Amino acid sequence: MKVLLLLAKGFETMEFSAFVDVFGWAREDFGSDIALHTCGFTEQVISTFHIPVIADTVIDRVNPEDYDALAIPGGFEDYGFYEEAYDERFLNLIRNFHQSGKPVAAICVAALSLGKSGILKGKRATTYHLSGGRRQKQLAEFGAVVMNEPVVTDGNIITSYCPQTSPYVALKLLELMTTKELSDTVKTAMGF
Template sequence: MKVLLFLAKGFETMEFSPFVDIMGWARNDYGYDIQVITCGFQKQVISTFHIPVTVDKLIDEIHIDDYEALVIPGGFEEFGFYEEAYHEKFLQLIRDFNSKGKIIASVCVGALPIGKSGVLKGRKATTYHFKEGIRQAQLREFNVNVIDEPIVTDNNIITSYCPQTAPGVGFLLLEKLTSKEKMEIVKKAMGY
């Protein structure tokens, strides 16, 4: 099975790397059939703090049926995150994943494009909680029931509220793709 890890310009590396590592450990050390495919609008995506990452696929090359889940790391506005995170092509990709009941997992402000896409309307979610709750207020504007907790799950959608939660979201995604028992094996091996 494949997980699509979408990297918008200005994404945070700390919110991206746990998914690569957790799924990598699961596949490499335990033989779980999970492959992470990175995706972006350009072949090279510049992260927050100017780290370039070369992605596997461009957004126009994505066929939804090839993937079990979509992962969206957050990013910084001043590094251009919302320019691509709010792009209509990406919002439609989120809608398409949701319409097929596939898992959508986000870290921090990665929840905001999910909210903007409309798929969180009337549902529970969370997003970045510091800076006077500005980002949570933005999520509420999309008619989302914002819960001030580290990780919030509503059916097929997982959201979280800061970079520290990224490994937790990664392990929860692994559990949903495999089982609680299989996830616990990897979690323990990684020292969590």
């Protein structure tokens, strides 16, 4: 199995690393066959705080049929996150995974990409909850039923409301792709 980790420029490194660590622990320590592949608009994606990450592939080369789930870290507007996170190619990938019934996991403001893609209409979801709830209001404008909870799952869609929730989103995605038992085992091994 494969997870596509979709990176928009200005992505949050903590939110990115949670998927890398959780799926790495599952694979290396517990024999999971899930591989994680990174994707950006360019081969080198500059994250929040100017940390460069070399992506495995670029968005124009992705075949969604090659992947079993989609994971998206949020990011900072000041670093250009929404320029790519709202790009039609980004949104089309989200739509494709959702229409195929594959899990889609978004941390923090990455839920706004899900909302803009249209997949959250009438679905329970959350996004960044601080700063007066401005981002949650934006999510509601996309038709989501906004829940002020740390992690919200509605069917195969997982959203969360801040960087602190990152490992819990990754663990929930692991659970949806495998079993609750494996997710709980990795959670315990990582000290959560």
